[in-house]
Amino acid sequence: MIERNGLQSGSQDPAPEGALLPVVQVGRPADVPRGRADAARNRARVLDAAQALFAERGVQAVTMDDVARAAGVGKGTLYRGFGDRAGLAMALLDDRARAFQAAVLDGPAPLGPGAPADDRLVAFVLAYFRFQADHLELVLESEAGRGPGARLAKGSYRFWRQHVAWLLQEAGAPHAGTRAEVLLGALAADQVRHWLVVVGRPADAVAAELAAVARSLLR
Amino acid sequence: MIERNGLQSGSQDPAPEGALLPVVQVGRPADVPRGRADAARNRARVLDAAQALFAERGVQAVTMDDVARAAGVGKGTLYRGFGDRAGLAMALLDDRARAFQAAVLDGPAPLGPGAPADDRLVAFVLAYFRFQADHLELVLESEAGRGPGARLAKGSYRFWRQHVAWLLQEAGAPHAGTRAEVLLGALAADQVRHWLVVVGRPADAVAAELAAVARSLLR
DNA sequence: TCACGTACCGGACTCTAGTCCGGTTCTCGT
DNA sequence: ACGAGAACCGGACTAGAGTCCGGTACGTGA
Numbered sequence: 001m002i003e004r005n006g007l008q009s010g011s012q013d014p015a016p017e018g019a020l021l022p023v024v025q026v027g028r029p030a031d032v033p034r035g036r037a038d039a040a041r042n043r044a045r046v047l048d049a050a051q052a053l054f055a056e057r058g059v060q061a062v063t064m065d066d067v068a069r070a071a072g073v074g075k076g077t078l079y080r081g082f083g084d085r086a087g088l089a090m091a092l093l094d095d096r097a098r099a100f101q102a103a104v105l106d107g108p109a110p111l112g113p114g115a116p117a118d119d120r121l122v123a124f125v126l127a128y129f130r131f132q133a134d135h136l137e138l139v140l141e142s143e144a145g146r147g148p149g150a151r152l153a154k155g156s157y158r159f160w161r162q163h164v165a166w167l168l169q170e171a172g173a174p175h176a177g178t179r180a181e182v183l184l185g186a187l188a189a190d191q192v193r194h195w196l197v198v199v200g201r202p203a204d205a206v207a208a209e210l211a212a213v214a215r216s217l218l219r
Numbered sequence: 220m221i222e223r224n225g226l227q228s229g230s231q232d233p234a235p236e237g238a239l240l241p242v243v244q245v246g247r248p249a250d251v252p253r254g255r256a257d258a259a260r261n262r263a264r265v266l267d268a269a270q271a272l273f274a275e276r277g278v279q280a281v282t283m284d285d286v287a288r289a290a291g292v293g294k295g296t297l298y299r300g301f302g303d304r305a306g307l308a309m310a311l312l313d314d315r316a317r318a319f320q321a322a323v324l325d326g327p328a329p330l331g332p333g334a335p336a337d338d339r340l341v342a343f344v345l346a347y348f349r350f351q352a353d354h355l356e357l358v359l360e361s362e363a364g365r366g367p368g369a370r371l372a373k374g375s376y377r378f379w380r381q382h383v384a385w386l387l388q389e390a391g392a393p394h395a396g397t398r399a400e401v402l403l404g405a406l407a408a409d410q411v412r413h414w415l416v417v418v419g420r421p422a423d424a425v426a427a428e429l430a431a432v433a434r435s436l437l438r
Numbered sequence: 439t440c441a442c443g444t445a446c447c448g449g450a451c452t453c454t455a456g457t458c459c460g461g462t463t464c465t466c467g468t
Numbered sequence: 469a470c471g472a473g474a475a476c477c478g479g480a481c482t483a484g485a486g487t488c489c490g491g492t493a494c495g496t497g498a
Contacts, residue, residue, distance in 0.1 A: 257464070
């Protein structure tokens, strides 16, 4: 593929608008020495510090000042590198998000290609739900952000929306675009948190019902 | 300006936790002289000032300090009376929210009682969508609020969730509770704003597709 | 090796939501 | 009518996200 440097989206760029997930490339070139050494070092420091603080106190209890201080870096550096709080959370999720995306695009059926679209859709719902549940705190932050509809404006949302819409269309569902958005809305971090944490329902039960919802949306 | 001076639920109480919509009562007792005269006067001033400012500059561009200053009131008074920004927005929507609720509970079919549950459900989706679209800015504020899942914690959400779940159950849908939440998620202000404002789709088309989604969720 | 320009650094600053509490004023009971 | 005290008033205060810009140090070209 093209040496598309969009890949370093998670490495140097201030993340123009939450475009953390590259639309295609997954493996990374590992080179692209474009940036400055101190910049890369600071980025790594910030990620390490954030991960440590988040693990120690919980994501919500950590302020951006905390992260900057712990990383030995100014707030300007922090915000230039990650854009905002949501960007920092996305960067921390980057590896796993890429892996999940790879599994959907190139992995084994039924999540990956090869299975009928309706089965892939159900597999996707289960996997996405699990992803959200497994990284709830970080995903919550990454889907937040200022302004209304922050979640709907991120690049990763567009990617998944397109994937789901395509599966729905392929499976013969009407209004695939709208239904993809309804389905992703049901899988949004806020909603998942509500079910699992606030209400305290067992994850398996919720996931199964959402899979049934996906099937219902096919007709 | 509205004759009604705030009505009981929204009149004195600091709105314990977004319980603006009473679960049953719609007509107001009209008595309950519990409060103080100056408190009521200040409340009215705040509502008037907020409405004027919101109309003039748009909801998002008005800060709570603006409202307090324009109302000739301290911030303490503002926050005691309405809890937070979302509470103020809810109070401004109160009349119409009550009217809508009354139409659903006691109004003519198919929105009100008398029609088959599936028809009522579709009527509800169309009416709720329209409500959200007609008061988008205020609803957006009222569904926001600090912390994740603010929308899911409000009393009005619980009310509608219950209503929709009941209709779904009555119509024979499986997992009525979960599906009610999925449906309301699709009708959330953020999502509606995304379709209508960001993407620019015509309201009628979106509403029709959501009605179809509701029907799909019945089986 | 060295000078140059650019990209980056960092912390002081702004902006706004929401809290607190000393002082005031209205209502109720007598 | 009047005293007592609860309820309310308002603005100073806190906290935290995100911005700005003068200064710095890194990479590049000669």
